[in-house]
Structures are given as structure tokens and as C-alpha cells.
Amino acid sequence: MLDGSELTSLLYVSHSLVGDAGSVRQIVMASRLRNVRLGVTGALASVGDRFAQVLEGSRASIDELMRDISADPRHEKINVLFCRPIGQRDFARWALAYWSLASATPILARGAMDIAIAAADAGEADALYELIRGKSL
Numbered sequence: 001m002l003d004g005s006e007l008t009s010l011l012y013v014s015h016s017l018v019g020d021a022g023s024v025r026q027i028v029m030a031s032r033l034r035n036v037r038l039g040v041t042g043a044l045a046s047v048g049d050r051f052a053q054v055l056e057g058s059r060a061s062i063d064e065l066m067r068d069i070s071a072d073p074r075h076e077k078i079n080v081l082f083c084r085p086i087g088q089r090d091f092a093r094w095a096l097a098y099w100s101l102a103s104a105t106p107i108l109a110r111g112a113m114d115i116a117i118a119a120a121d122a123g124e125a126d127a128l129y130e131l132i133r134g135k136s137l
């Protein structure tokens, strides 16, 4: 299928340029409305100054969304780790699940996520994907 309807999953990491949790929550609230309209599901993790986001939906809606997300000045250095066809959604219940580990969160509590993001920076996406999925279930 190359008609844009193929169910697709995308994972990226980026560096946040918004300082406070309130601004991130605003992004999430607006995103949920638009994701519902687009039939997109997924999750956003905010960890210190990093974002990690999973998006799933038709290829066409993921492409459309990523054009805007990539141009959004509230983050930078967007690194798409994968964009691949899937058989079924992992985040079917979530227009956008959201969780946050602030910089002040004790290092032991953040450890797994920090390690997974570092691995993602190095091109290894699986641990990060599994953590996000596990937290969102």
C-alpha cells in the first residue's frame, strides 16, 4: 500500500526549548484535539530537557503532523528513530499519553529513561520505545 493509508508508527527524540511543565501541558492539550481529528494516537514523554514522542496513524496523517512538529520552535534537534508500517496500534487508547520526569526528579528514578534516551541518540530505539509503551499502558 503506498496510498497514504498504511498504518505507520514513528518515534523521535528532540531537545525541548520550553522551560516549564505548564507549557508542555498546553502542547499536550492542543495536540490531543488535533490527533483525534487526524486519527493519530501516541505518547509524549518529557524528561528533563528532552522530548520523546511516539505517533501512530495513517502514513498521510503522520507525514502531515511531522511537517508541523519538525517546524515547531518549541523544540530542536529532532531525530526520527524510525517510521515504519505496523499491523496494529500499541497506543490505541491514547490520542496522546503524556508523562513527565522533571529535571528535579531523583536520578535513580530517571535512570532508565536517561539511559534509553542516550541509547536512542546513538541510534538504538528499542529500549526507549518499550519504556514509553510500558508507561502508557
Ligand SMILES: Cc1cc2nc3c(=O)[nH]c(=O)nc-3n(C[C@H](O)[C@H](O)[C@H](O)COP(=O)(O)O)c2cc1C
Pocket (backbone or CB within 6 Å): 027, 030, 031, 032, 034, 035, 044, 051, 053, 055, 065, 068, 069, 070, 072, 074, 075, 096
Ligand atoms: C514536542 C512536541 C510534540 C507535539 N506533538 C503534537 C501532536 O502529537 N499533535 C499535534 O497536533 N501537535 C503536536 N505538536 C504541536 C505542533 O508542532 C503544532 O504546533 C500544532 O500541531 C499546530 O496545530 P494547529 O494547526 O491546530 O495550531 C507538538 C509540538 C511539540 C513541541
